[in-house]
Amino acid sequence: MRKLHLWAMIPALCLAACTETKTSTEIKVTGELGDPKPTFLRAFYTGDLLLESQVAEDSTVTFVIDTTDVYVSVDRTADQKRTSVCSVIADGTPVEVTIKDGKGQITKGSEQNMKLAEARSMFQTLEEKDGALRKEFGELHKKHNGNVPEEMVNSLMERWNALEEEMLAAKKQAVLGNADNLVPVFFLCRYASDLGVEFVDSFLTDYKYKDSKQLASVYRMLEGERNKLPGAEVVDFAGKDLEDKEVHLTDYVGKGKYVLVDFWASWCGPCRAEIPNIKACYEKYQAKGFEVVGISFDAKKEDWAKCVEEMGIAWPQISDLKGWECGASDLYNVKAIPATILYGPDGKVIKSGIRGEELGKTLAEIFGE
Numbered sequence: 001m002r003k004l005h006l007w008a009m010i011p012a013l014c015l016a017a018c019t020e021t022k023t024s025t026e027i028k029v030t031g032e033l034g035d036p037k038p039t040f041l042r043a044f045y046t047g048d049l050l051l052e053s054q055v056a057e058d059s060t061v062t063f064v065i066d067t068t069d070v071y072v073s074v075d076r077t078a079d080q081k082r083t084s085v086c087s088v089i090a091d092g093t094p095v096e097v098t099i100k101d102g103k104g105q106i107t108k109g110s111e112q113n114m115k116l117a118e119a120r121s122m123f124q125t126l127e128e129k130d131g132a133l134r135k136e137f138g139e140l141h142k143k144h145n146g147n148v149p150e151e152m153v154n155s156l157m158e159r160w161n162a163l164e165e166e167m168l169a170a171k172k173q174a175v176l177g178n179a180d181n182l183v184p185v186f187f188l189c190r191y192a193s194d195l196g197v198e199f200v201d202s203f204l205t206d207y208k209y210k211d212s213k214q215l216a217s218v219y220r221m222l223e224g225e226r227n228k229l230p231g232a233e234v235v236d237f238a239g240k241d242l243e244d245k246e247v248h249l250t251d252y253v254g255k256g257k258y259v260l261v262d263f264w265a266s267w268c269g270p271c272r273a274e275i276p277n278i279k280a281c282y283e284k285y286q287a288k289g290f291e292v293v294g295i296s297f298d299a300k301k302e303d304w305a306k307c308v309e310e311m312g313i314a315w316p317q318i319s320d321l322k323g324w325e326c327g328a329s330d331l332y333n334v335k336a337i338p339a340t341i342l343y344g345p346d347g348k349v350i351k352s353g354i355r356g357e358e359l360g361k362t363l364a365e366i367f368g369e
Contacts, residue, residue: 025090027063027072031099065090087120089113089182112181119174119183126167133160137269146272146310153273157356160270168194175203185214192218193335197225224333228341228352237295237328239318242305247318249293249328254347257291258366260359263328263339265297266307271338274355275311281363282315288367289345291315297337299323 065072072088086097086104093110103124106117137156140148171191175184184207192200200222204210227235234253241247253259262278264271282292292315298304299321308317320327328334332341341352342362354362 025065025092026094027065027088027090027097028095029061029063029086029097029099029104031097031104087116087186089116091182112178112183115178115181116183116186119178119187122170123167123174126163126170129163130167133163134269137273141269141272148273150276153276157273161356171195172199179203179207182209185209185212188218189214192221193225193333197222197229221333224330227332228349230349230351232349234343234347234349235331237318237331239295239320239327241317242301242308247316249295249318250347252291252293252316253343254345256345257289258285258345258350258363259291259293259343260354261341261343262292262294263297263332263334263337264294265323265337266303267298268337272307272311274338275313277356277359279312279314281359285363285367290363290367293318295319295326295328296321297323297326297329297334 063072072090073086085099086106088095088097088106088109089112091110091112093113094108095106095110095113096108097104098107099105105121106113109117133156137148140152140156171187171194174187175195178184184203188195188200188203200218204215204218209215226232234250237249238246249261253261260278260281262274264275266272278292282290294308294313294315294317296304296317296319298307298319301319301321304317304319304321307313326334332339338355339352340354340359342350342354342359344350351362
């Protein structure tokens with residue numbers, strides 16, 4: 001059996017305190033911590049190591065957090081892969097977390113912690129459905145050597161879109177239903193992009209904890225989201241094409257054509273599934289003033305180039321080969337792919353997140369068909 005190192009990392013981020021008085025919170029973690037058992041767990045506070053706790057023989061770990069209103073995330077790392085186990089709010093009330101099969105559940109705590117546990121449990125179910133769909137597509141992609149029949153792709157995309165709508169509704173309810181506590185901080189930090197600028201801005205206006213240090217990342221994210229709103233002017237991104245020539249997004253956007261910017265990667269199944277649709281639109285409307293620019297989130301040029309050749313991608317490509325650290329990720333807050341932005345001839349956003357049938361219908365309206 002391989003030796004795995006498990007860590008519980010707590011990227012605790014300071015939230016606005018309700019009172020000047022500091023209150024300690026005892027967080028007790030028990031259960032099946034993994035095989036082999038981790039030797040210790042770590043707690044982090046605003047990015048710095050706060051404390052370290054040894055794992056007892058009975059697989060019990062107890063943290064005492066001396067700062068009130070600290071957001072705690074217990075993570076498990078194995079083979080350099082870190083996954084979330086449980087999330088807790090340190091608010092002065094003792095919290096008990098039980099881990100089973102690598103997943104933690106709050107079994108005792110304050111009212112807001114129990115609400116957080118309820119919301120997380122619901123999302124765990126939805127995330128498992130999402131994972132199952134991704135696995136299904138991967139298996140189909142392998143079975144059909146990358147050429148999944150269109151009817152199968154369409155069926156999967158319909159199920160995916162329905163699941164995305166269900167998840168979005170659940171995220172909004174988790175935020176709006178907990179406006180008087182710290183639960184929204186968890187969901188805003190993770191899902192603000194999905195919730196949208198208008199929703200997040202509106203909620204934060206009167207939110208009790210809107211000045212929380214943790215929400216600083218959300219405000220930065222909002223700036224990237226605003227760059228995708230209709231009417232926003234293009235923000236330039238520079239990288240290289242497949243010939244190693246430096247190119248800029250503004251070499252194409254704002255030059256008199258309608259331009260679809262496609263954020264994608266060779267390893268992304270849903271991205272590859274969308275390419276035939278983009279290709280059909282490109283072939284139909286290119287001569288009429290439509291262009292596509294692919295911004296790849298690949299880290300290896302050979303993978304990027306191979307996919308472009310295999311799938312017959314004929315439109316311009318740009319990448320800085322930094323994977324998820326791609327500069328365009330921050331500029332446009334792209335945290336999931338595929339993602340798209342459609343620009344008008346003047347270099348201003350027409351619509352973002354457009355793909356599938358919606359892309360074809362939008363272009364037909366633009367070009368009068």
